Amino acid sequence: MQSIKITTTQNVEIEYALASIGDRILAALIDYAVIIGYLIGTILLQSILPAGAGSGRIAVFVIIYLPVFLYDLLCEIFLDGQSLGKKQMQIKVVKIDGSQPDIGSYLLRWLLRPVDITLTTGGAAILTILLNGKGQRLGDLAAGTTVIKLKSAIGLQDTIFTRLTADYQPVFSQVAQLSDADIAVVKEVLDASLAIENAGVGDHLEAKARQALEEKMGIKSDMSPRAFLSTVLRDYNYFKGRV
Helix, strand or coil: CCEEEEECCCCCEEEEEECCHHHHHHHHHHHHHHHHHHHHHHHHHHHHCCCCCCHHHHHHHHHHHHHHHCHHHHHHHHCCCCCHHHHHHCEEEEECCCCCCCHHHHHHHHHCHHHHHHCCCCHHHHHHHHHHCCCCCHHHHHHCEEEEECCCCCCHHHCCCCCCCCCCCCCCHHHHHCCHHHHHHHHHHHHHHHHCCCHHHHHHHHHHHHHHHHHHHCCCCCCCHHHHHHHHHHHHHHHHHHC
């Protein structure tokens, strides 16, 4: 599990566990479910209300759908760095310099959300988080923020270690170029992919992780994304155990 040290305004250094990619994806899925539920409710409400005309219909349209457009921004501003999905997953947005995020910070995250998530189906966000090591997507980099876990219980399943057979033979010696943080992300991706019910989302997540690792290791593999990530995890443990 990755962590980050944040120095508070009282010069007290506190270490927080970073929210995993899986936590953030599941939080986003919960938020999408909330938005879909809201839209279904408003559509049903409009169907039973008398139809307005002209400017009245436009006003009703704006009042109903503006909260959907501004959902993430409004939630983070008024819920102290959390959306409903983040609350459920017990994660929140914080400033990495220890200060309290302001409206400008939340606005920067929201403005870059289309690039991070909407236009790239989350690919840009996943790639950036994998590469920078501080749990930051592009919006976080611009705003100086990251997303942390409010509670963390670390067990063996949360570590980067995995059991190997006595006769295991590594495949990629290039894993020596990776860090513990890189491998922690690999394990998070594999765990998150298994937890996500939508196979397409999980496959996309694994593919983006493989791409980032191939670039960092300077290799190209014909393995499937999941097989590649699993092999990298085992190889890293093999070489790490021999140091």
